[in-house]
Amino acid sequence: MLKNLRSIDKFSFSLFIIAVILLSIFVLIPVFTVVLNAFEEPNGEIGLQNFANLFNTPSYRRGLINSIITASLTLITTSAIGIPVAYIMTRYVFFGKKVFSLLTILPLMIPPFVGALALVGMLGRNGIITNFLQQSFLWLGLNISLEAGLILPDIIGIVFVQTFHLWPLIYLNTSASLSKIDPTLEESARNLGSSGFGLFRRITLPLAMPGFAAGALLVFLWSIADLGTPIMLNFTEYSVFQAYNELTIQGGYREMASVISIVLTGISAFVLFLVNRYVGLKEYATVRAGAAPKSIQKKIDKKINVIVVLFLSILVLISIIPHIGTLLMAFTIRPSYGEWIPKGFTLDYMLTAFADSRSSLAIANSMVYALLASFAGIFLGASIAYLLVRKKFPGKSILDIISTIPFAIPGIVIGLGYIYMFSQPIIGNFRLTSIWYILVISYSMRRLPYTVRSSHAVLKQVHKSLEEAATNLGASRIKSFTSITLPLITPGLVAGAVLIFITSFTEVSTSLLLQPIVGPFGVYARPLTLQILLQAKGGPAATRVASCLGFIQIIATTIGLYITNKLLGGRAGLAFGG
Amino acid sequence: MVYVKLENLEKSFGLVVAVDNISLTIEESEFFTILGPSGCGKTTTLRMIAGFYKPDRGKIYFNDKEVHRLPPEKRNTGMVFQNYALWPHMTVFKNVAFGLEMRKLSKEDIRNRVMTALDLVDLEGLGDRTPDQLSGGQQQRVALARALVIEPDVLLLDEPLSNLDAKLRVEMRTEIKKLQKNLGITTIYVTHDQKEALAVSDRLAVMGKGKFEQVGKPLEIYTKPSNKFVASFIGLINLFNGTVSKIRKDEIWIRTNEGLDIIAGSLEGVKEGMEVLLAVRPEHVEVHPQDFVSSEGNVVNGIVESVEYLGDLARYNVKTKYQIINADQYSPSVEKSFKLGEKVMVYFGKEDVHLVEVL
Numbered sequence: 016m017l018k019n020l021r022s023i024d025k026f027s028f029s030l031f032i033i034a035v036i037l038l039s040i041f042v043l044i045p046v047f048t049v050v051l052n053a054f055e056e057p058n059g060e061i062g063l064q065n066f067a068n069l070f071n072t073p074s075y076r077r078g079l080i081n082s083i084i085t086a087s088l089t090l091i092t093t094s095a096i097g098i099p100v101a102y103i104m105t106r107y108v109f110f111g112k113k114v115f116s117l118l119t120i121l122p123l124m125i126p127p128f129v130g131a132l133a134l135v136g137m138l139g140r141n142g143i144i145t146n147f148l149q150q151s152f153l154w155l156g157l158n159i160s161l162e163a164g165l166i167l168p169d170i171i172g173i174v175f176v177q178t179f180h181l182w183p184l185i186y187l188n189t190s191a192s193l194s195k196i197d198p199t200l201e202e203s204a205r206n207l208g209s210s211g212f213g214l215f216r217r218i219t220l221p222l223a224m225p226g227f228a229a230g231a232l233l234v235f236l237w238s239i240a241d242l243g244t245p246i247m248l249n250f251t252e253y254s255v256f257q258a259y260n261e262l263t264i265q266g267g268y269r270e271m272a273s274v275i276s277i278v279l280t281g282i283s284a285f286v287l288f289l290v291n292r293y294v295g296l297k298e299y300a301t302v303r304a305g306a307a308p309k310s311i312q313k314k315i316d317k318k319i320n321v322i323v324v325l326f327l328s329i330l331v332l333i334s335i336i337p338h339i340g341t342l343l344m345a346f347t348i349r350p351s352y353g354e355w356i357p358k359g360f361t362l363d364y365m366l367t368a369f370a371d372s373r374s375s376l377a378i379a380n381s382m383v384y385a386l387l388a389s390f391a392g393i394f395l396g397a398s399i400a401y402l403l404v405r406k407k408f409p410g411k412s413i414l415d416i417i418s419t420i421p422f423a424i425p426g427i428v429i430g431l432g433y434i435y436m437f438s439q440p441i442i443g444n445f446r447l448t449s450i451w452y453i454l455v456i457s458y459s460m461r462r463l464p465y466t467v468r469s470s471h472a473v474l475k476q477v478h479k480s481l482e483e484a485a486t487n488l489g490a491s492r493i494k495s496f497t498s499i500t501l502p503l504i505t506p507g508l509v510a511g512a513v514l515i516f517i518t519s520f521t522e523v524s525t526s527l528l529l530q531p532i533v534g535p536f537g538v539y540a541r542p543l544t545l546q547i548l549l550q551a552k553g554g555p556a557a558t559r560v561a562s563c564l565g566f567i568q569i570i571a572t573t574i575g576l577y578i579t580n581k582l583l584g585g586r587a588g589l590a591f592g593g
Numbered sequence: 594m595v596y597v598k599l600e601n602l603e604k605s606f607g608l609v610v611a612v613d614n615i616s617l618t619i620e621e622s623e624f625f626t627i628l629g630p631s632g633c634g635k636t637t638t639l640r641m642i643a644g645f646y647k648p649d650r651g652k653i654y655f656n657d658k659e660v661h662r663l664p665p666e667k668r669n670t671g672m673v674f675q676n677y678a679l680w681p682h683m684t685v686f687k688n689v690a691f692g693l694e695m696r697k698l699s700k701e702d703i704r705n706r707v708m709t710a711l712d713l714v715d716l717e718g719l720g721d722r723t724p725d726q727l728s729g730g731q732q733q734r735v736a737l738a739r740a741l742v743i744e745p746d747v748l749l750l751d752e753p754l755s756n757l758d759a760k761l762r763v764e765m766r767t768e769i770k771k772l773q774k775n776l777g778i779t780t781i782y783v784t785h786d787q788k789e790a791l792a793v794s795d796r797l798a799v800m801g802k803g804k805f806e807q808v809g810k811p812l813e814i815y816t817k818p819s820n821k822f823v824a825s826f827i828g829l830i831n832l833f834n835g836t837v838s839k840i841r842k843d844e845i846w847i848r849t850n851e852g853l854d855i856i857a858g859s860l861e862g863v864k865e866g867m868e869v870l871l872a873v874r875p876e877h878v879e880v881h882p883q884d885f886v887s888s889e890g891n892v893v894n895g896i897v898e899s900v901e902y903l904g905d906l907a908r909y910n911v912k913t914k915y916q917i918i919n920a921d922q923y924s925p926s927v928e929k930s931f932k933l934g935e936k937v938m939v940y941f942g943k944e945d946v947h948l949v950e951v952l
Contacts (some may be wrong), residue, residue, distance in 0.1 A: 383768075478678065480678035481678050483645055484678040485691065486644075486664070488665070489696055489743070490696055491666055492664075494695070
């Protein structure tokens, strides 16, 4: 095998070796360590005792069941919203369509963690909308108490909050598939006598299935690994949260954290397997001769137009509750308990945030982490994609598989693995977990599958003959790469890097779990997400400061999305999700 | 001027032998075509000449110089790709100028030569456009200009016309041929379209399953196909499998496997009892009314099974007792043509019966 490996050029060979080493140290071995830890019994032997404990302890068992039910329910609610919106947006021409196609992107602009914070502030106990409704009920003479808030720390609350930011994943992926369907495929079905719902069921839906399945998979994996929402809602009977607690509480049951993580990983892997087996995520390649016909877009009559606009308007109105909530909490003076009308505009919370060195340093820290993670991530991701697209060598499928692993494993597994592996001193007193590099590494590794996939797509677009034409005309390999390939792939790669930046800037799981001591600007290493959490749990006034910090994440995300949209031509949402 | 010599070239992909020990010399300034069905190894051969594949065995010479070890950028060939491979991020001018920039010409020179090249392919004034603003035919011309501007030793064309519509294809092939003759560049053209190959080539090679089945001038290959593969690949043909039954002074009798007796003029090297494959082109077969008689040649009665009007000719499928015979009738008219189901006589002269191969 090694001899065959050398049949590829030295440069590619070294890339391959570096990629395999990095992936082994920062993905494979950490995950393996967690697995080992899960089987380690109190007496130091290997066994299934920890797993037995999980299934025999009611709270852990309920946590697991809750997680599975939540993920399934969220998948249903997001599909119920996402599929109709996708169909409407790709197939119909109607009044207000342009506006809505912009507005449907709004949920992507708000990081889920910040969204959850805002929703609790709006709809939770003493929330702005809660108080408004409570007062309206009182005025109407209705005896309904909303004391506990509209979203409670339970399954429904989690599903509600998750649905807010996950439905666009279904929408974007499904509509990508829908809009790619060659109209002649539907026309030929019509020609053979199919129409209406039958046509949708027999032709359109199966063709759009790969897109929907990709979106559904993202939603399920995201939901089951979600740490931010249960923390914000303080819903403790949720597996990921339980694992997090066992790990962060003094004297916690660490092995249980491993067991829970492994079980969640198992569920994710199983779902991934099912989807791959029974639906398939590959787009159907359409063989097309001649020019691509324009996709079919039907005009709809006025009555239906009104219904469509009404439906989309309600959707958008509900979707922007987190945005409005963040703005209200960050920039208006807090009303007294039970009131909802703000006491006026203020910049005090924002000024407090910047005056507090812990908060302002957290912003600076996260900037540095995300920036470095995007450089490292795009470099590694593009190198792997290059090998996968352009080279033939044994071990290629292995590289493909291990670079996809982070896709299916919850962030908490990576965090746990790093803690187990790197909290031992490497040289002298140097522990990798004490220094901020660990966050940069975890960010770039967690995002890697997406980066590889997007770079893969970018490289695929550059047909091999474009490079060959250059060498044929006398350009060396290096010259043909720099003058032909590089300019063609740069926009796509930059877009990929920007996406790593915004997902790293707002990352939750490992940001809360890994808590290095030494930061880039001294002894303070907290990332922004962790600072938001600590502020959010610090009482009503601190929550307002947390919203200000969340607002900064929103701004960064929005700018990032804008740039990727420019570079990719409106397809940025697709690369999103994780 | 350059001649190209291939010597025992071989190339396999895994277990599939793509090119199987071929040798060939292409003369200076010759327009040489490699013709064959898809998967026959023609593109592989071309890509070995360009340097994109390394041959497993064998040698390639440009004049006396061995080139098969040189990387593509050192061979000075100009290649036109099937998908044109125009760089989408460069203008037409930049695309054409690229090869000259690699050759480190002065800006002034590059400008002049690009302009001349664009003129040559009738694209003057379109230098500032990007490839996606051009029609298919125009893109093709840019690809051609880009290959020609470097004054290559050999021009390589990989199915350059396959993405164009039928009318444009005919126009472009005439134009390419004219350009090639004026510039005198040794040209290797790969195509699966036999009409194209016959129309443009000085010589061509018919390729099947990695081997050259026949190499020769278009007329030679059309009229004297040397085996069944070539005979049936080039144009429509009537094939007869049979055994030589008797040889007279200027007549040879063959009984086909179906029992039809065919009289041929002279068939070289044929002896009684030999099994042979004979061919008659449809344009040499005449269709006559039922009462037709002839004292010499071959007459068979049959029924018109289908008629295709192709404008300048009508193509008949005549079902005989033995086998279906195709016949082309030139300048068909309402009075002279035959109807579906009509009983007719087909006739072909003994000189028009050709020996394809002895089996």
